[in-house]
Amino acid sequence: MKIAVVHGQLHKGSTYHITRMLLEKLNCVKEDVSEFYVNGIGDCVGCFQCIMKGEDTCPHRRQTEDIIKALEEADIIVIDSPTYVLSVSGQLKTFLDHMGYRWISHRPYPSMKQKIGVAISTTAGAGARKTTKFIASQMSWWAVGKTYQLPVTVSAMNWEQVNAKRKVQAERKAANIAKAIRHKSGHVKPGIKARFMFFLMKQMHKGMDYNPVDMNYWKEKGWI
Ligand SMILES: Cc1cc2nc3c(=O)[nH]c(=O)nc-3n(C[C@H](O)[C@H](O)[C@H](O)COP(=O)(O)O)c2cc1C
DSSP, X not given: OOEEEEESOSSOSHXXXXXXXXXXXXXXXXXXEXXXXXXXXXXXXXXXXXXXXXXXXXXXXHHHHHHHHHHHHOSEEEEEEEOBTTBOOHHHHHHHHTTGGGSTTSOOOGGGGGOEEEEEEEESSSOHHHHHHHHHHHHHHTTOSEEEEEEEEOOSSSGGGSOHHHHHHHHHHHHXXXXXXXXXXXXXXXXXHHHHHHHHHHHHHHTOOSOHHHHHHHHHXXXX
């Protein structure tokens, strides 16, 4: 079971520790886990190169390609972020912007539909669910077949402040998700919503010649 982890923050606070809990519960071999921190990726400049000319023409491709390759090779994708102003960290959003070309409306990676995604966030008081929902929706747009969410309200500014009861509750949630992942792994089938979206995009690409890069990709894959 290969796991790619994308941390939306460089520091090892509550969010990082909740992600660690999940990885421990998944009981995976260390060598099967690739971890990345998205800090330092240049802001998307809106040049449309990735979408219109190909991802290798993105001015920040060198900063993102290893992460994207790991996501494509993984069976399980874990993405975490602390909740900042009711959403993801700015640095994670920057990385997600660079995945726009992998949206189902452009050039989704074929095996995404067999993968499992996990969205993790912690918050002091409000917004963790909103944040995990946003991360999970991004993964759905990449065509990830099944997503789980692990939002945790820690009532704290750092991991040391989190009380023991909350840590036990978080551990229980992580254990339940790990159990569900083990059960589902290798048997992921895209749901009706995902299949409908794929059908819609297929119709769109059949009649769309404004972006030959996308259209040729769909043709090469035998989808149209
Ligand atoms: C810039 C910033 C914005 C934040 N926004 C929120 C927020 O909208 N809602 C909330 O309840 N907590 C908010 N917090 C608190 C963090 O979400 C919370 O402490 C979280 O557990 C931090 O995770 P970390 O230890 O992994 O950094 C914010 C913290 C920072 C630094």
